[in-house]
Amino acid sequence: MNKVTMEGYIERLGRGFSGWKKEYAEVKNDEFRYYEDKGKKIKGIISLSDTKLETVTTDPMGITIELPNKQTIHLRCKDITNKIDWVNALSIGNQDSEYESSQKKELFDSEDFKRVRSELADLFKLRILTNSSKLDAFVTQVWTLQGLLEGTLSDFSEDLEKIVSPDESLKENAEKIKTYTAELKVKIKSNI
Numbered sequence: 001m002n003k004v005t006m007e008g009y010i011e012r013l014g015r016g017f018s019g020w021k022k023e024y025a026e027v028k029n030d031e032f033r034y035y036e037d038k039g040k041k042i043k044g045i046i047s048l049s050d051t052k053l054e055t056v057t058t059d060p061m062g063i064t065i066e067l068p069n070k071q072t073i074h075l076r077c078k079d080i081t082n083k084i085d086w087v088n089a090l091s092i093g094n095q096d097s098e099y100e101s102s103q104k105k106e107l108f109d110s111e112d113f114k115r116v117r118s119e120l121a122d123l124f125k126l127r128i129l130t131n132s133s134k135l136d137a138f139v140t141q142v143w144t145l146q147g148l149l150e151g152t153l154s155d156f157s158e159d160l161e162k163i164v165s166p167d168e169s170l171k172e173n174a175e176k177i178k179t180y181t182a183e184l185k186v187k188i189k190s191n192i
Contacts, residue, residue, distance in 0.1 A: 006089030013074035027089040
């Protein structure tokens with residue numbers, strides 16, 4: 001199946017941090033492909049299998065793709081709506097990510113997600129129109145909290161595997177989880 005789930009212009013940080021380059025790109029099956037321009041020769045193909053996709057807390061329009069060899073691809077979108085579209089497409093393209101593709105598609109197609117996406121897009125447009133520093137701080141806080149949440153959930157799932165023991169009773173495991181979540185709440189509050 002040769003399906004393009006997203007295509008359009010996006011900025012990619014050049015090798016050696018040589019600067020941002022506006023390129024035409026597409027997510028096709030489980031690959032991110034980028035070109036000098038639409039209809040031009042392909043410049044690169046990145047397999048999305050076994051990659052880690054993250055939003056950038058310091059850049060509200062930034063996305064990173066961490067490759068299995070630990071190399072990181074830095075992308076920047078033109079606005080929040082465009083970023084949400086690219087994150088959605090890259091996530092669905094990554095069949096080996098922590099959530100199944102069908103679950104992501106179901107989430108991104110939900111009415112709640114569409115409403116939140118629309119509200120965030122409206123907030124971003126308002127920020128551009130008003131150039132409000134309070135709104136800048138709010139958007140930065142939202143992305144920072146998202147990064148903290150993603151990191152905390154990742155830590156929690158890894159730690160949970162270490163904490164829970166199949167040799168212990170359900171009650172003993174529940175007590176361990178209860179203690180761990182109390183410690184996690186303190187950790188989260190101290191980071192906010």
